[in-house]
Amino acid sequence: SQQGEEDPQALSIQEGENATMNCSYKTSINNLQWYRQNSGRGLVHLILIRSNEREKHSGRLRVTLDTSKKSSSLLITASRAADTASYFCATVIQGAQKLVFGQGTRLTINP
Amino acid sequence: DAGVIQSPRHEVTEMGQEVTLRCKPISGHDYLFWYRQTMMRGLELLIYFNNNVPIDDSGMPEDRFSAKMPNASFSTLKIQPSEPRDSAVYFCASSLAAGTGDNQPQHFGDGTRLSIL
Numbered sequence: 069s070q071q072g073e074e075d076p077q078a079l080s081i082q083e084g085e086n087a088t089m090n091c092s093y094k095t096s097i098n099n100l101q102w103y104r105q106n107s108g109r110g111l112v113h114l115i116l117i118r119s120n121e122r123e124k125h126s127g128r129l130r131v132t133l134d135t136s137k138k139s140s141s142l143l144i145t146a147s148r149a150a151d152t153a154s155y156f157c158a159t160v161i162q163g164a165q166k167l168v169f170g171q172g173t174r175l176t177i178n179p
Numbered sequence: 180d181a182g183v184i185q186s187p188r189h190e191v192t193e194m195g196q197e198v199t200l201r202c203k204p205i206s207g208h209d210y211l212f213w214y215r216q217t218m219m220r221g222l223e224l225l226i227y228f229n230n231n232v233p234i235d236d237s238g239m240p241e242d243r244f245s246a247k248m249p250n251a252s253f254s255t256l257k258i259q260p261s262e263p264r265d266s267a268v269y270f271c272a273s274s275l276a277a278g279t280g281d282n283q284p285q286h287f288g289d290g291t292r293l294s295i296l
């Protein structure tokens with residue numbers, strides 16, 4: 069089964085609004101990463117948050133991590149049409165050396 | 180800088196044929212990963228290499244799948260014989276480290292869309 073589970077599976081909002089996506093995981097992790105995938109393209113790394121960090125920012129992106137609840141959230145502020153894509157969380161499990169991806173959230177920004 | 184390069188971008192072939200997918204990782208990266216993406220199963224790790232050596236092939240579906248990395252700049256994923264259920268998008272990714280202690284991100288190619296008729 070997938071280590072990461074994103075919620076919601078699909079999200080549609082108006083341009084300029086904020087978009088929040090959530091990710092839950094099952095086992096202890098070293099870090100959690102968020103990736104974006106545009107249609108027909110490969111995944112692009114957005115941001116990495118370590119297990120000892122609680123919040124991280126990168127431009128319009130804000131990621132939080134709650135290891136006690138085994139969950140993370142990705143917030144995109146002031147969304148743009150170009151943000152339309154699928155977003156995946158991926159965890160690096162302690163003791164393992166590979167990423168395990170969730171099923172993704174499909175985000176649509178309506179102009 | 181050139182990213183991860185995969186070829187071909189699209190492949191359509193009949194079941195039973197041999198399929199070879201190719202990947203050129205980013206120069207200097209010492210980890211290479213092969214993934215498969217389908218609607219039903221999402222993104223699955225098939226196998227990964229460290230310094231050209233296969234480390235974990237537990238995700239390879241069956242003996243029909245094989246992967247090689249003869250040098251630091253080239254890897255292949257082969258399916259022989261191919262079956263319709265192998266239809267998927269296959270991604271190659273590379274990184275400086277596998278993402279544990281070094282916490283490095285992975286860089287993905289644009290994938291090969293494989294259709295087995």
